[in-house]
Amino acid sequence: xxxxxxxxxxxxxxxxxxxxxxxxxxxxxxxxxxxxxxxxxxxxxxxxxxxxxxxxxxxxxxxxxxxxxxxxxxxxxxxxxxxxxxxxxxxxxxxxxxxxxxxxxxxxxxxxxxxxxx
Amino acid sequence: xxxxxxxxxxxxxxxxxxxxxxxxxxxxxxxxxxxxxxxxxxxxxxxxxxxxxxxxxxxxxxxxxxxxxxxxxxxxxxxxxxxxxxxxxxxxxxxxxxxxxxxxxxxxxxxx
Numbered sequence: 743x744x745x746x747x748x749x750x751x752x753x754x755x756x757x758x759x760x761x762x763x764x765x766x767x768x769x770x771x772x773x774x775x776x777x778x779x780x781x782x783x784x785x786x787x788x789x790x791x792x793x794x795x796x797x798x799x800x801x802x803x804x805x806x807x808x809x810x811x812x813x814x815x816x817x818x819x820x821x822x823x824x825x826x827x828x829x830x831x832x833x834x835x836x837x838x839x840x841x842x843x844x845x846x847x848x849x850x851x852x853x854x855x856x857x858x859x860x
Numbered sequence: 861x862x863x864x865x866x867x868x869x870x871x872x873x874x875x876x877x878x879x880x881x882x883x884x885x886x887x888x889x890x891x892x893x894x895x896x897x898x899x900x901x902x903x904x905x906x907x908x909x910x911x912x913x914x915x916x917x918x919x920x921x922x923x924x925x926x927x928x929x930x931x932x933x934x935x936x937x938x939x940x941x942x943x944x945x946x947x948x949x950x951x952x953x954x955x956x957x958x959x960x961x962x963x964x965x966x967x968x969x970x971x972x
Contacts, residue, residue, distance in 0.1 A: 845916020
């Protein structure tokens with residue numbers, strides 16, 4: 743069975759600080775996909791990134807960066823120079839190897855509430 | 861804006877009642893997914909449809925059912941509602957069976 747653990751329930755930082763959100767996953771598959779979604783106070787879920795298990799390159803997108811380490815089953819998310827608008831709940835998610843006709847569900851972690859204050 | 865639309869945005873109803881939540885996927889997307897977000901259970905996968913056919917089932921109660929229509933919109937029917945069904949219900953869509961899922965704004969259901 744697949745599982746995603748986000749041990750940090752809530753993080754508070756001051757604007758311009760860097761912050762890292764941790765995500766640890768469990769799966770028996772060798773092929774799988776990892777995701778991060780953002781849920782701002784307005785409630786919608788916003789897709790941030792998708793990474794497949796064969797691509798261990800770190801990715802940077804503006805102030806956002808992701809560190810994927812298969813050896814530790816982790817897919818951590820760093821926000822550099824945080825801003826108040828980054829305040830949201832961030833979810834890490836996992837989907838396992840796809841089998842045609844077998845469906846594609848996301849298993850979510852419990853989320854990390856990030857509060858960025860002035 | 862993800863391009864996925866959900867109606868209604870809010871729904872208040874009483875225990876024992878039945879409601880229908882509607883979802884229109886992004887243009888061209890064939891797969892539709894339903895998720896429930898509640899305080900005690902977190903974000904839970906309910907069901908997936910691909911081009912009208914059920915593809916995967918998660919923790920969906922027997923009182924709940926869904927379908928995807930020929931025009932690819934989907935409806936989630938919740939019946940014999942209980943207080944514990946109060947939650948935010950999300951629809952997502954993807955272009956392929958295992959494409960990235962893009963979420964709608966959600967329907968917030970309150971059962972009184």
